Each structure stands twice: as structure tokens, then as C-alpha cells.
Amino acid sequence: MPSHLSADHPAAQPPPNGSVDALISQTRRLRGDMDAVRRDAPADGTDPEGRWQRALCDLAMHQLNDLDAHLAQLRDGPPPAPVEHEVEHETAPPVPRAVPDASPRGGSLLSRVGSAEWNLLTDEVSWSGELYQILGRDPAAPPLTLDELPSVVLDEDRPRLTSMVTDCLIDAKPIDGEFRILRPGGGVRTVHIMGEPVLDVDGSTASMWAVLRDVSELRRSQRTVSETRDSLRRQRHEAQTEHRLAVEFQEAVLPPWRGSLLLPQQGPGTLDLAARYLPSSTSALIGGDWYDALELPDGDTLLSVGDLTGHGAAVTSGMAMLLGALRGMAVVGTEPGRLMAWLNQLLDASAQPALGSAVCCRYRPERRTLVWAQAGHPAPLLFRNGTGRMLTPPDGVLLGATSGAVYGQAEEPLEPGDLLLLHTDGLVPLRRDSARRDAAKPHRDTTEREEGTAAAGRLLALAPRFREARTAQDCVRTVVEEFGETEREDDACVLVARVTT
Template sequence: MPSHLFADRPAAQPPERGSVDELITQTRRLRGDVDAVRRDAVVDEDDAQGRWQRALCDLAVHHLDDLGEHLGQLKEGLPPPPAEEAAAEPVSSAALPPDSGQGSLLSRVGSAEWNLLTDEVSWSEELFQIFGRSPESGPLSLDELPSMLFVEDQGLLTGMVTDCLVDGKPIDGEFRIVRTDGCVRTLHMMGEPVLDEDGGTASMWAVLRDVSELRRSQRAVRETRDSLQRQRHIAQTEHRLAVELQEAVLPPWRGSLQLPQGRSGALDLAAHYLPSASSALIGGGWYDALELPNGQSMLTVGDLTGHGVTATSGMAMLLGALRGMAVAGIEPGPLMGWLNQLLENSVQPSLGSAVCCRYNPATRTFTWSQAGHPAPLLFRGGAGRALTPPEGVLLGATSGATYGQEEEQLQPGDVLILHTDGLSARSVQFSETGGPDRLLALAPRFALARSAQDCVRTIVEEFGETEREDDACVLVARIGS
């Protein structure tokens, strides 16, 4: 009677393309079928062909286990090895040395039997190919076999063979060999003792499988996973450092700030930082307000290209230099020129945009300069407009650039808004998507605001949920009476 495994039944339908779950299910089902055949097999100790078939079933189970593991990793979404590693690996049999094991299952599996009573050794043709030996040179005895192994693996093989011959334990282990042609291969050995009528060990048979390619693939997957983990750790560390540096450099004040303190015409200030849609993108944007020794106030907003620690460290350098030059009394136009030279000569060249302003509360004069940056917006009497920008190119764009400056006479109740171009959804299309127009449209609400902080809340309500590709900074100054 034929085995139940061969009974008539509907043919399995091929899985849908890309259905990894279905492939895993079929692999598990096939593994169970092969395991059933292996358990049902009755092997006569004198039947070499039967032992060989039993060994092939064992190896088939190992292959299916490996396949199931790889499909599970594919389902989890592990990426392929990096391109440079993949390119370094042989990808076709033409590029491989002869008998490297990159072939069918049978070409990578060989059998051997060592007769302890007659000292006879028999190797299959495949085993000679695996070891890179010609059949004319003869098989290796158990004493000679360790000579082809790595020194580190010789003790492992000796221990397995001893346990098999003395204690009757099955062999199941791996070791590395150096073939006669110099190639290094990894072999998986499975074997059992063959007992005589008295229960003594008469011989030992084994099946050896070349698993070099499998182990290389597993190593590539493991190294890729480790590399991804390292990259994630580095990214998390850099993100944390960027956030800490940004928080350390930007002004610590929250809510409203009065500059200068206790004087007529003082500025009521408030600012806000809006992160990008991706929290990983910590950019080089900044805002700042500083009371100067002569009683005037410095306002600035800017942005440096790039993200992460590099951008935030560059921002810290520029902002520190800007504060120092402003305190030294340098006017906004010349100050921008010095910032351009500083950025041009920095170790890590980059581009930046900025606006720098000086406010004199005694005359309510607003003097400002810009470097490729959106102009400040002035709101008065329920209407708003962008100030006419003076000449100025991006910081770091050209050597020896000069920057002009403009003056604006302000009135009590005026509102000034300084912002970076990341405020809109796509900074490269800021002028097209209506970022400034959306701010100008808020003029009636700004006219009703009682403080700069109220204006900031209005801006955050309008732009806070926008899917920005870059972070943004907003600084609001309201002119006191």
C-alpha cells in the first residue's frame, strides 16, 4: 500500500506573487511531510543506500528550517546586504572556483564511512569534490581528517568523533577546512555509530554538507542588522546632541520679553520654534533678541543649511559671533559682511540666510540688513506689508559680498514679524504657496492682539499643523507706547 503521503489529493495552488506568508505556510507543510518520511523510514544498519536516503531526509529538514528562517526575516523587513558587500560576493557559478559548492543540493553533500574493524574508508564522489581531493589520492582516515581543519576546530572534531565511537552519541556539528586548492569551506557533519551484534561500534558513517554559502549569507544578514542598529544608535545620539545644543544656544526666555527694560518705546517680544514634520530633522534655525550697551536692541532670525549636529553647531557659531559683533556696536550691514566671511572660512562650508535688526527706542528707528532671507513683515492699523529688502546674498555664497541696510520709522502699536522660510509646507516654494501672504492675512487678528505672545499664538494656530519639510523660527516684536 502506498504511503499516505502519496495519496491522491488536489495539487497545491501556487501562492500569489509576493505572498511571503503563503510561502512560509507551504515551507512548514513541506517540512512536516519530509519529517514524516524520515520518521517512517526503517533503516537496516547494513543498508548503506538506506542510510544515505535517511541522511538526505535529515539534510532536507535542515534546508527547510533554513528556508523558514530566511522567509521569516524577509517578512520582518530586513534589508539586503549593502551594495558594496553584495558586489564583493560571487553571484554566478562562472565566477566561483571549481566545486565551490554553489550548485545543487547533491553537489554540496557527500557521505563517508569508516570501518573500525577493517580500517577501510569509503567516500562518495561528492565528498571528494567538497574536500577538493582527487579520488586517486584516496579518502582520509579519521586520524588524517583533522589535518585539513583549522587548528581552532580540530579539537571540536576530535571530541565529536570520540563521543560517537566511545559513547555512541550522534555527530552533529560544524568545522572549517582548508581544501587542497587553498579555499576555505565550512562543513556541517552529521553521523552515527554502526553497532555490531555485540553492541560494540563497528564503524561510523557520516554525511557532510558544505554550508559555506549559507553561513556567508547568514553572516551578511547579521552584519547588516548590526550595521542598521549602529546607524540607528548614531542617529539617535546625534539627534539628542542637536536638540541639547539647540536648547543651549537659543534664548532661554519663554512668553514675553521687554527690551529695553523700563523705557518708553520698548519692544514687547515673543518667539517660537516650530519643528519639521520629521522630528529627526533638527535644523540650523535660530532667533534671538539682545539688549545692547547703548540702550538699543538687536533682533535676529536666521537659518543654516543642513540638519543635525553639524547644522546646530554651525548655528551656534554664527549666533555667538553675531551677538558679539552686535554688542561691539557694529551696524547690521557690516555685521552681515563679517558673518559671510566667517561662514566662508569655516571648516565645514555651508550656506545661511539671516536678517539682523537694530532698534532705537528713543527714536523708534528700525535699522536692518538681510542675507538672502525673507524680509520682516510690518503690521499697522489692521494691514500688513513686507519691508523693502536691502541688497544681500546668502551667507557663504560668495567671497567679499557687501550688504546694504534700510531704515524704517515705527509707531506705537506696530507689530514686526521676523521668520525663516521653513514656516510653510515646502520651503522651496514658500513664495508660491503663500507663506508671507498667509501671515499678512492675519493682520486683523494682530490688530486685536494685546501682546506679542498673543500674535505668536495666532501664528502657531495657523501654521502649527503644517507638514513642514524644515523647521521654522518666528520672532514677533510689538512696539510699545
């Protein structure tokens, strides 16, 4: 689907790290200058103007510290995913929902600042005009006393405000905290308060002054960042879990044998077999590639490799379904061509439509013949006397591509010493147009044939080394040496069968 953004209005991009680092440096220089101004401000508490200047300096330092921390988060990005045994911290209780309220600065993170002073000796209260706007009060109304102030605070936060004010008036402790207010229009705002007591000559509290700022948008932004971080952690945890399940599923489905295998196992072996699964080097997800070798009741040997498009546990589950069906039908004697048609019908009727490719071979030892069929898959390679060639493929489209597809079947005579190599198309190096290929699935059959031919050329060039190999396992090692470190965009499988007698 095309983007809703036109070429004239591209999506906004995050600033480069260099720009963010420059902003951090500027912020820290400004913070140092502000700290110098704060140190020069009067600190004896006797001059109201001096107290006001010092309070504004303290507030500016708070905001610069917040800005420094937020810029560092922007530069460093989201935190790494936690390990699975790590215990998640309890989250803060949710903020009660309320009728939305227009931001004092139109959504800006910069907050309004107001001031107040409560004189305990004369009961006089002085508010700045900005504080009236923060609390949503009529400027013509008298300012609230300390006893009346909790009336605009949410019930849950009243004990916190009362405790801070009490500590300030009785124990002369500075105030530094937050509470939420309910404005007359119904909007909930978060207010940060900083204040100190003013003591008279005998040491008792004569008045209390405070600087209040509306930090609602800042806290909303922080909650958004926190929720996004938590969402990323959940996604990473789910991806790790899916990967683990897919690996376990794949290990349970693929043949358990390692190294070389001789089939049939009863009597003299006629095929020396070895295989290897090569994971993708560009993705942590498990794909739908498989290899299989199975001794059949009539003495024949079933060889197959295949690939179901996609990655993850769902694809691995679909691969298991196909491989199980393939084994079952082969055991009851179904020929490879007919077997491909049944697999196509099975995938076409699946609840989760997908595309797959496969090659299925039935080796008959009494006549040394290979009967095989393919579904949009690279053909087997036959190596003999130091040279190799690709077998001519019979007709066969991708599994799941069309209903009622008919698959051809070919027969190839083999000789002692022949080596048969089956592989999936993931052996091909990463293609830069892979995204376009995935987006154009109707053309996937042609593209994969091209990639299969490219891989076949490199595999056929290994013929002299295969001739020197003593076992099928040695041949697989040669393939891994050639393709194992390749930057593959997909998983891959390789299966080698060597005719011994």
C-alpha cells in the same frame, strides 16, 4: 553625479512582501511533506540504504529550516536599533583569512553533499565521490580514516571534531556540528557534518556513518547579513547621538527665555517679545535655524532670525558660530548692513562651506525706528491696525554665496501697537521638488524668496487675529496653531515683537 546604471539596466529592486510571503508558505508546505517522508523512512538502523535515506531527509529539513529563517529576515527587514543601555553581545572570533577558493557551485548557497562510512571492525572506509570534491581530494586516493581526518581540519577546529567523533563512538551520541577544512589549493571551506553510530548486537559501536555538506557560501552570506545588521545598528546609534548633541547644542545657544520678554529690562519696556522654535515634521535631525533678541549697551534692541542649510551637529555648530559673531558685532555698534557683510565673509572663509540666510534688525526706541538688513531671507512683516504688509527688502544675497557681497540697509518708522513678525522659511509646507532645490543650490536664493512670499501670504491673513491678541505670546500661539501641524521639510523659527510705548 549620474548613476552608472543606464535606463536599460535599472538597479535591482527587492521583492515585494507578498512574493516573499508566498515563498515562505511554499517552503513550509515542502517542509511538511519532507517531514512525512522522513517519518516513513526506516529507523531501525540495520539497512544502509534506509540510513542514507533518513540522513538525506534530515539534511533536507535543516536546509528548509534555514531557507524559512532567511526568507523571514528578507520579509521583516533589519532588526530595530537597540536602546542605548543595551549591552552588545560578544561577537564570534573572526574566521582566519585564507587564499580564496572557488565555490563548488559558483557562489550558490545550495551546498554540495557527500557521505562517508567508517567500519571499526574491518577498518574499511567508504566515501562518496562528492565528498572527495568537498575536501579537495584526489578521487584516486584512498579515503581518510577517522584518525587521518583531522589532518585536513584547521588547528582551531580539530578539538571540536575530535570531541564529536569521540562522543559518537564511545557514548553513541549523534553528530551535528561544523568544522573548517584547508583544501590542498589553500582555500578554507566550512563543512557541516551529521552522523550516527551503528551498533552491533552487543551494543558496541561497529561503524559510523555521516553526511557532510559544504556550507561555506551559506555561512559567508550569514556573516554578510550580520555585518550589515551591525553596521545599521552603529549608524542608528551615531544618528541618535548626533541628534542628542545637536539638541543640547541648540538649547545652549538659543535664548533661554520662554513666554514673553520685555526689552529693555531696565526701565519701562518698549518691546514685548515672544518666539518659538518649530522642529521639522519629516526629519529627526536638528537644523540650523535660530532666533535671537538682545538688549544692546546703548539701549537699542537686536532682533534676528536665520537659517544655515543642512541638518545635524555640524550645522548646529555653524549656526552657533554665526549667532555668536552676530551678537558680538552688534554689541560693538555694527550696523545691520555692515554686519551682514561680515557674516558673509565669515561663512565664506569657513572650513566647511555652507549657505545661510538671515535678517537682522536694530530697533531704536528713542525714535521708534527699525534699521534692518537681510541676506536672502524673507522680509519682516509689519502689522498695524488689523492689516499687515511685507517690508520692502534691501539688497542682500545668501550668506556664503559669493565673496565680497555688499548688503543694503533699510529704515522703517514704527508706532505704538505695531507688531513685527520675523520668521524662517521652514514654515512653508513640504515641497515635492525639495530634492531638486537642494541639488541646485545656486538657485536656492530665488526659490526661498518664492517660498517666503508664500508663507508671508498666509501670515498676513492672520492680521485680524493678531489685532485681538493682547501679548506677543498670544500672537506666537496663533502662528503655531496655523503652522504647527504643517508637514514641514525643515525646522522653522518665528519671532514676534510688539511695540508697547
